[in-house]
Amino acid sequence: MATRSYLYFDHAATTPVHPRVREAMQPYLDVVFGNPSSIHGFGRRARMAMEKARDEIGAVLGADPAQLVFTSGGTEADNLAIIGVAMANRERGKHIITSQVEHHAVLHACEYLEKIGFDVTYLPVDDTGMVRIGDLREAIRPDTILISIMYGNNEVGTIQPIEEIGQLARERQIYFHTDAVQAFGTLPFQIRDLPVDMLSVSAHKVNGPKGIGALYIARNVTFYPHLHGGSQERKRRAGTENVAGIVGFAEAAKIAAAEREERRAKYEAMRRAMIAEWEKAGIAFHVNGHPTRCLPHILNVSFPGTNTETTLLNLDMAGIAASSGSACTSGSLELSHVLQAMCLGDARARSAIRFSFGITNTVDEARQAARTTAEIVQKTSKAERLS
Numbered sequence: 066m067a068t069r070s071y072l073y074f075d076h077a078a079t080t081p082v083h084p085r086v087r088e089a090m091q092p093y094l095d096v097v098f099g100n101p102s103s104i105h106g107f108g109r110r111a112r113m114a115m116e117k118a119r120d121e122i123g124a125v126l127g128a129d130p131a132q133l134v135f136t137s138g139g140t141e142a143d144n145l146a147i148i149g150v151a152m153a154n155r156e157r158g159k160h161i162i163t164s165q166v167e168h169h170a171v172l173h174a175c176e177y178l179e180k181i182g183f184d185v186t187y188l189p190v191d192d193t194g195m196v197r198i199g200d201l202r203e204a205i206r207p208d209t210i211l212i213s214i215m216y217g218n219n220e221v222g223t224i225q226p227i228e229e230i231g232q233l234a235r236e237r238q239i240y241f242h243t244d245a246v247q248a249f250g251t252l253p254f255q256i257r258d259l260p261v262d263m264l265s266v267s268a269h270k271v272n273g274p275k276g277i278g279a280l281y282i283a284r285n286v287t288f289y290p291h292l293h294g295g296s297q298e299r300k301r302r303a304g305t306e307n308v309a310g311i312v313g314f315a316e317a318a319k320i321a322a323a324e325r326e327e328r329r330a331k332y333e334a335m336r337r338a339m340i341a342e343w344e345k346a347g348i349a350f351h352v353n354g355h356p357t358r359c360l361p362h363i364l365n366v367s368f369p370g371t372n373t374e375t376t377l378l379n380l381d382m383a384g385i386a387a388s389s390g391s392a393c394t395s396g397s398l399e400l401s402h403v404l405q406a407m408c409l410g411d412a413r414a415r416s417a418i419r420f421s422f423g424i425t426n427t428v429d430e431a432r433q434a435a436r437t438t439a440e441i442v443q444k445t446s447k448a449e450r451l452s
């Protein structure tokens with residue numbers, strides 16, 4: 066891998082740690098290694114660093130830092146929001162609304178709740194991957210306690226109408242959670258301007274370390290913690306804090322916020338460059354997701370007459386890392402639940418490839434990857450026709 070060029074276009078799965086993030090974390094691994102709960106100098110210094118990082122992440126998110134609970138990542142934040150709220154509010158009602166295109170961290174948390182007696186409505190989406198407000202309005206029941214709809218989709222990039230969803234939730238006095246793991250760092254949102262009660266983020270999708278994330282929880286939300294033990298995170302999440310991870314998370318968040326517009330412009334140029342190459346090559350392709358309400362770093366595209374697995378294998382052999390969509394389902398032949406929910410047909414779902422851009426990619430690399438993809442598509446779709 067080190068001896069030849071290997072192009073990475075799977076940043077929606079994870080990203081490399083930014084050099085400045087690594088630098089910021091280093092002292093908190095060995096020098097300032099204290100336990101933030103300890104009262105001596107080692108502990109106090111670690112706590113100070115952690116609280117400074119919390120303030121910085123709060124500033125980037127536009128949220129009161131006291132309302133942030135550090136978790137082990139996006140998955141734990143989603144589980145805490147959904148299961149934590151459901152368990153604490155089950156006397157009020159046992160109905161939850163989510164969508165069919167959520168990340169598995171949300172879908173499987175909801176499926177677990179169904180097993181223990183909750184009722185879950187999985188809203189359908191249109192062919193761009195968007196939830197319809199009318200469907201949501203109809204799904205709301207007197208016993209609905211929680212709505213969880215993601216901000217930006219990790220497979221196709223579609224941005225959900227979370228302002229309208231949140232408004233409706235407020236009118237009906239239902240808690241609203243959004244998984245903003247993919248939107249964080251690419252969309253310029255401020256939590257205080259959004260009608261959300263809970264919001265999940267993760268560091269490793271924005272060039273921070275793996276294993277650290279956060280859940281924003283508004284003051285009015287009653288929920289049960291998942292982890293019981295010490296009184297860390299104001300008794301909302303027990304366990305010695307991941308100090309180095311938290312410091313790295315803050316650094317990554319600050320860099321992402323400072324470079325947001327620059328990154329967005331670059332990703333949009335990369336997207337245009339890839340599409341232009343495919344048009345030039347004269348191959349058939351369909352871009353999946355919403356044409357305008359879309360995260361800039363995700364390009365999901367189907368190549369009729371090809372097969373996702375074959376294309377990905379050929380891309381990998383040619384030194385290009387792309388994905389079928391969700392990292393959790395790759396490696397299996399299972400069709401993407403997102404593309405299925407969009408009802409684009411099996412052929413389109415079976416030939417989809419996700420390219421997701423990151424800070425180290427260049428427009429030239431995107432062009433090169435698109436050209437290689439076009440060659441693979443021409444070769445393999447022909448083979449498929451002959452067989």
Ligand SMILES: *Cc1c(COP(=O)(O)O)cnc(C)c1O
Binds near residue numbers: 137269
């Ligand atoms: C990656 C991802 C998650 C899971 O986050 P982890 O930090 O890997 O647990 C959740 N939701 C979305 C939309 C994601 O892209």
